[in-house]
Amino acid sequence: MLRIGELATKTGLTAHTIRFYEKSGLINASQRSESGYRYYTDTDVRQAEFVKTARKIGFSVDDVSTLLSIRVDKSNHTCQDVTEITQRKLNDVNEKISELLLMQQTLKILLNSCCGGPESATHCSIMEALDASNALKPRIVAE
Amino acid sequence: MLRIGELATKTGLTAHTIRFYEKSGLINASQRSESGYRYYTDTDVRQAEFVKTARKIGFSVDDVSTLLSIRVDKSNHTCQDVTEITQRKLNDVNEKISELLLMQQTLKILLNSCCGGPESATHCSIMEALDASNALKPRIVAE
DNA sequence: TATAAACTTAGAGTTAACTCTAAGGTCAAG
DNA sequence: CTTGACCTTAGAGTTAACTCTAAGTTTATA
Numbered sequence: 001m002l003r004i005g006e007l008a009t010k011t012g013l014t015a016h017t018i019r020f021y022e023k024s025g026l027i028n029a030s031q032r033s034e035s036g037y038r039y040y041t042d043t044d045v046r047q048a049e050f051v052k053t054a055r056k057i058g059f060s061v062d063d064v065s066t067l068l069s070i071r072v073d074k075s076n077h078t079c080q081d082v083t084e085i086t087q088r089k090l091n092d093v094n095e096k097i098s099e100l101l102l103m104q105q106t107l108k109i110l111l112n113s114c115c116g117g118p119e120s121a122t123h124c125s126i127m128e129a130l131d132a133s134n135a136l137k138p139r140i141v142a143e
Numbered sequence: 144m145l146r147i148g149e150l151a152t153k154t155g156l157t158a159h160t161i162r163f164y165e166k167s168g169l170i171n172a173s174q175r176s177e178s179g180y181r182y183y184t185d186t187d188v189r190q191a192e193f194v195k196t197a198r199k200i201g202f203s204v205d206d207v208s209t210l211l212s213i214r215v216d217k218s219n220h221t222c223q224d225v226t227e228i229t230q231r232k233l234n235d236v237n238e239k240i241s242e243l244l245l246m247q248q249t250l251k252i253l254l255n256s257c258c259g260g261p262e263s264a265t266h267c268s269i270m271e272a273l274d275a276s277n278a279l280k281p282r283i284v285a286e
Numbered sequence: 287t288a289t290a291a292a293c294t295t296a297g298a299g300t301t302a303a304c305t306c307t308a309a310g311g312t313c314a315a316g
Numbered sequence: 317c318t319t320g321a322c323c324t325t326a327g328a329g330t331t332a333a334c335t336c337t338a339a340g341t342t343t344a345t346a
Contacts, residue, residue, distance in 0.1 A: 058246040083259035090250040103201040116226035
């Protein structure tokens with residue numbers, strides 16, 4: 001039986017975060033001492049590790065909550081239930097990546113266009129591009 | 144001279160956002176009517192468009208604030224000043240992309256490992272992977 | 287003149303996931 | 317029996333960038 005600090009050490013979460021996850025319904029201490037201390041069993045530890053893993057992959061706290069409800073009652077859920085959550089997450093991630101790649105491309109073009117030296121910014125091509133407001137139409141990257 | 148609603152239409156911002164940007168020091172109305180209505184000149188419009196462009200590229204409100212302070216006093220700033228901000232932003236973006244690519248790869252592996260069908264989740268390999276907690280070590284992607 | 291659209295302000299609410307604080311109780315070691 | 321590490325709670329604060337509300341004023345149009 002571990003106390004919250006030990007669980008924290010073991011999982012790499014903080015005690016604060018574990019209590020926050022408890023409020024969010026993700027992690028529960030199977031036992032409490034008379035004085036109120038949380039005590040975690042091996043089963044609790046495994047659940048906490050599941051949470052940590054799922055969060056690290058990028059699932060939201062809400063997603064993890066859903067995944068846990070499947071986990072405790074696997075026979076009443078299907079692989080489809082699980083892949084749906086995973087696929088939705090992958091779609092989110094793909095979309096964010098697309099946005100960021102666009103930003104990346106634009107930023108690279110801006111950087112390529114500017115000397116970056118100690119010259120006055122009076123004719124800085126980055127500033128000019130931001131003013132021209134077609135800075136958002138990146139074409140072929142001059143790699 | 145445009146009123147705030149017209150500037151909003153012109154820039155694709157909302158009037159709310161324009162007022163928020165005013166509080167943040169990004170956009171100012173050159174004039175106010177006696178009753179307090181904001182009136183925007185062509186110069187103001189150009190600045191608002193600059194802000195919109197910079198925000199769309201991914202610069203934070205804080206970054207835009209800095210870029211604007213360079214913009215109004217170009218001769219006292221250098222190309223280096225501008226590229227530094229841009230490079231920092233690119234670094235941020237690159238880092239986020241890396242994180243997301245890792246997530247993407249993990250999620251793809253998970254999806255590949257699971258049938259996704261109407262079978263019971265009792266032996267779902269996604270659930271097993273999350274439990275195994277080495278789900279975070281993606282190797283070569285089985286594309 | 288009446289109405290509706292547009293404007294004003296200060297300030298609160300939203301989102302996600304923590305993160306921290308205050309004020310106090312518990313426990314093991316010396 | 318004291319010290320210090322660890323624990324408890326409720327609740328507030330953080331971050332970024334909006335987004336919205338309420339209550340009232342102004343302006344243009346019919």
